[in-house]
Amino acid sequence: MRILVDVMGGDLPPRELVKGGVAAGHKLNIDILFSGEQGVISSALSALHEHEGNRFSILPSSQIIAMTEPPVQAVRVKKDSSLVNGLVALKEHAVDAYVSPGNTGAVVAGAVFIVGRIAGIPRPGIAVIIPTVSDREIVVIDVGANVDCSPEHLLHFALMGATYVRDVLRIAKPTIGLLNIGTERAKGNKVVHRVYELLADGPLPFVGNVEGHHLLTERPVDVVVCDGFIGNVFLKTLEGGISAMSTMIKNGVTKSLRGKFGGLMLRPVFSSIRKKLAYNRSGGAPLLGVNGSIVIAHGRSDAVAIESAIDVAYRAVECKLNETMAKGMSGWDENGR
Amino acid sequence: MRILVDVMGGDLPPRELVKGGVAAGHKLNIDILFSGEQGVISSALSALHEHEGNRFSILPSSQIIAMTEPPVQAVRVKKDSSLVNGLVALKEHAVDAYVSPGNTGAVVAGAVFIVGRIAGIPRPGIAVIIPTVSDREIVVIDVGANVDCSPEHLLHFALMGATYVRDVLRIAKPTIGLLNIGTERAKGNKVVHRVYELLADGPLPFVGNVEGHHLLTERPVDVVVCDGFIGNVFLKTLEGGISAMSTMIKNGVTKSLRGKFGGLMLRPVFSSIRKKLAYNRSGGAPLLGVNGSIVIAHGRSDAVAIESAIDVAYRAVECKLNETMAKGMSGWDENGR
Numbered sequence: 001m002r003i004l005v006d007v008m009g010g011d012l013p014p015r016e017l018v019k020g021g022v023a024a025g026h027k028l029n030i031d032i033l034f035s036g037e038q039g040v041i042s043s044a045l046s047a048l049h050e051h052e053g054n055r056f057s058i059l060p061s062s063q064i065i066a067m068t069e070p071p072v073q074a075v076r077v078k079k080d081s082s083l084v085n086g087l088v089a090l091k092e093h094a095v096d097a098y099v100s101p102g103n104t105g106a107v108v109a110g111a112v113f114i115v116g117r118i119a120g121i122p123r124p125g126i127a128v129i130i131p132t133v134s135d136r137e138i139v140v141i142d143v144g145a146n147v148d149c150s151p152e153h154l155l156h157f158a159l160m161g162a163t164y165v166r167d168v169l170r171i172a173k174p175t176i177g178l179l180n181i182g183t184e185r186a187k188g189n190k191v192v193h194r195v196y197e198l199l200a201d202g203p204l205p206f207v208g209n210v211e212g213h214h215l216l217t218e219r220p221v222d223v224v225v226c227d228g229f230i231g232n233v234f235l236k237t238l239e240g241g242i243s244a245m246s247t248m249i250k251n252g253v254t255k256s257l258r259g260k261f262g263g264l265m266l267r268p269v270f271s272s273i274r275k276k277l278a279y280n281r282s283g284g285a286p287l288l289g290v291n292g293s294i295v296i297a298h299g300r301s302d303a304v305a306i307e308s309a310i311d312v313a314y315r316a317v318e319c320k321l322n323e324t325m326a327k328g329m330s331g332w333d334e335n336g337r
Numbered sequence: 338m339r340i341l342v343d344v345m346g347g348d349l350p351p352r353e354l355v356k357g358g359v360a361a362g363h364k365l366n367i368d369i370l371f372s373g374e375q376g377v378i379s380s381a382l383s384a385l386h387e388h389e390g391n392r393f394s395i396l397p398s399s400q401i402i403a404m405t406e407p408p409v410q411a412v413r414v415k416k417d418s419s420l421v422n423g424l425v426a427l428k429e430h431a432v433d434a435y436v437s438p439g440n441t442g443a444v445v446a447g448a449v450f451i452v453g454r455i456a457g458i459p460r461p462g463i464a465v466i467i468p469t470v471s472d473r474e475i476v477v478i479d480v481g482a483n484v485d486c487s488p489e490h491l492l493h494f495a496l497m498g499a500t501y502v503r504d505v506l507r508i509a510k511p512t513i514g515l516l517n518i519g520t521e522r523a524k525g526n527k528v529v530h531r532v533y534e535l536l537a538d539g540p541l542p543f544v545g546n547v548e549g550h551h552l553l554t555e556r557p558v559d560v561v562v563c564d565g566f567i568g569n570v571f572l573k574t575l576e577g578g579i580s581a582m583s584t585m586i587k588n589g590v591t592k593s594l595r596g597k598f599g600g601l602m603l604r605p606v607f608s609s610i611r612k613k614l615a616y617n618r619s620g621g622a623p624l625l626g627v628n629g630s631i632v633i634a635h636g637r638s639d640a641v642a643i644e645s646a647i648d649v650a651y652r653a654v655e656c657k658l659n660e661t662m663a664k665g666m667s668g669w670d671e672n673g674r
Contacts, residue, residue, distance in 0.1 A: 068521065070523060132581070133581055133584045133585060133588070144518060147518070147525060147526035148526045148527055179570065181481060181484070181566060181569040181570060181573070184405065186407060188484060188566065189484035189485045189566045190485055192566075211573050211577075212570055212571075212572075212573035212574030212575075212576070212577045213573040213574070213576040213577040213580065214577065215574075215577055216577055216578070216580075216581035217577070217580055217581055217584055229518055229525065229526045229529075229567070230566070230567060230570055232518040233516065233518060233549055233567055233570060233571055233574075234549075234570055234574050235549075236518070236548050236549035236550040237549030237550070237552075237570075237571050237574040237575050237578065238549075238574050238577065238578040239549070239550040239578070240548075240549045240550040240551065240552055240553055240554070240575065240578070241553070241574065241575040241576070241577070241578025241579045241582070242578045242579070242581070242582050243550065243553075243554055244469070244470055244553035244554055244579070244614075245578075245579050245582045245583075245610065245614070246582070247470045247554055248470060248610045248613070248614075249603075249606065249607075249610065251470070252603070252605075252606030252607075252609065252610065253603065253606060255606075258602055258605075259602070259603065259605075259606055261602050262599045262600070262601070262602025262603035262606070263599070263603065264599070265595055265596070265598050265599025265602060266586075266589070266590065266596065266599035266600065266603060268589075268595075268596075269586065269589030269590060269592075269596055269599070270586075270589075272589065273582065273585045273586065273589065276585070277581075277582070277585075
């Protein structure tokens with residue numbers, strides 16, 4: 001297996017991302033193709049006592065798409081960027097999967113233009129894997145690929161999310177919930193009302209509405225479906241609530257001697273929570289519904305985060321996720337299999 | 338001043354809510370009219386060594402609107418409910434303000450049908466006052482009165498939110514932000530794009546887009562404007578993030594002796610944070626844009642929460658908020674005054 005890593009468009013320098021790619025290559029025993037400036041990647045490899053060869057190779061490019069560039073325009077104009085070159089390599093099957101910590105909108109736009117959608121799936125969706133209070137994760141789709149979704153789009157997010165959870169996370173008979181503002185069927189806006197009908201009438205394992213306040217503590221479902229605007233607000237607000245509380249604790253701990261002592265005692269607890277909740281900096285979010293395995297890593301990804309994003313891509317390729325997804329609703333029977 | 342309290346539709350028993358009303362009546366030196374079952378309220382007053390009179394009076398009713406009832410239908414059918422009777426009393430100026438911990442949808446629907454909208458304001462909005470890491474609060478509007486908003490509705494939420502913050506919270510030159518999924522102007526869906534234009538061209542003190550992850554830590558603005566579906570997801574997700582982290586800390590603390598000891602040391606810190614972040618159980622959310630002062634208390638409100646919701650209503654009446662709001666955009670000049 002060969003996985004491409006775009007090392008140019010993230011917030012951290014390419015050498016940090018090359019380090020993550022090298023670690024993943026050795027750990028998973030796969031080849032890594034680094035997309036970006038030849039010289040920069042080459043010297044990053046040397047610094048790690050690696051050299052260009054089959055295991056670690058370079059796809060040279062002369063342009064970089066920045067985080068703030070308008071996605072569609074950037075993809076159209078910067079034809080020799082690491083982001084675009086990588087997608088072309090994926091399209092041409094030179095690699096089995098693609099990982100980028102770059103401009104999310106540009107990756108989504110480029111994926112649709114260059115790699116193309118899976119037949120029968122109207123819009124791709126970004127799935128994010130979120131840890132909960134229990135040790136089992138929850139998948140939320142879409143968290144930002146689409147911001148003006150029709151009910152049919154959400155129906156397909158459900159299909160993709162459920163397939164991902166079943167085949168990649170290996171949760172048998174996964175359940176699907178619709179992100180809403182109340183659990184009763186009548187709650188919500190016009191779009192979610194229609195999505196509820198579509199899901200209730202379809203073959204997917206839909207269990208009803210879910211709400212933001214109980215998702216992480218009660219974990220009522222395996223997959224949460226929502227419009228990309230809502231999902232993105234959800235994801236960032238979750239991060240906001242957690243970071244507000246962390247800041248308050250930090251302020252309280254440093255304010256008195258007693259607080260400092262308590263903070264010292266609880267250091268292992270805080271550190272394990274921080275690790276668990278750092279989903280925004282680790283892992284990677286698969287872009288589902290396009291004709292290739294694409295994982296969007298967080299912009300602030302460091303080497304560890306890139307390594308884990310490559311692992312997410314590796315697992316999607318391993319279980320031939322896209323082939324299953326292309327079967328559509330017919331891939332599901334009434335028992336959620 | 339006389340404020341009405343609907344004591345029947347909350348999650349806690351009426352005697353708990355009467356207790357909050359009695360405390361507020363004494364503290365603020367105002368009259369309280371309790372809406373609900375005569376006998377129940379009467380005995381609750383007796384238990385508190387109070388009696389029916391000018392200070393504490395009763396508006397009797399024979400029906401209760403439950404939390405799960407479909408709002409519009411409930412308001413139409415249950416004409417002798419504590420919720421509806423209270424709104425009629427507000428409409429007829431028998432009271433200066435109205436507080437209810439009952440079915441939010443029913444309060445909103447009843448307010449529009451019975452009390453009516455302020456001329457020029459197309460839709461009322463629920464404003465919620467949220468504590469931040471700094472000691473200054475932030476107001477988010479709408480958090481659930483409307484779930485299919487047009488851009489013009491959000492423009493009016495901005496007007497109402499800014500007026501509330503300026504006149505009730507007494508923040509001079511308040512700033513307004515639009516809840517979005519990125520700070521750049523081009524981010525977001527069709528509705529927020531249009532809202533951005535309307536706000537940028539208008540007289541209100543608009544500063545741009547804001548996101549869920551930095552609102553509580555950086556407090557970039559005084560007022561956050563959003564569609565009620567989005568705002569409700571925002572509010573519940575914030576609660577979800579905080580409660581997930583609390584649960585994880587609790588689990589970590591109880592797992593070892595060291596943890597238990599650290600937890601004991603940090604008890605004052607945790608308790609002050611809990612108090613600060615319990616916005617879901619305390620205070621009250623003003624319903625802005627209707628012809629009367631209405632405050633929606635949390636369904637789980639106890640006596641303290643009801644007392645604080647009455648205080649929110651009291652302050653809105655004191656500063657003649659609705660009269661200012663009726664002046665519309667003309668009440669604002671380019672200096673945010």
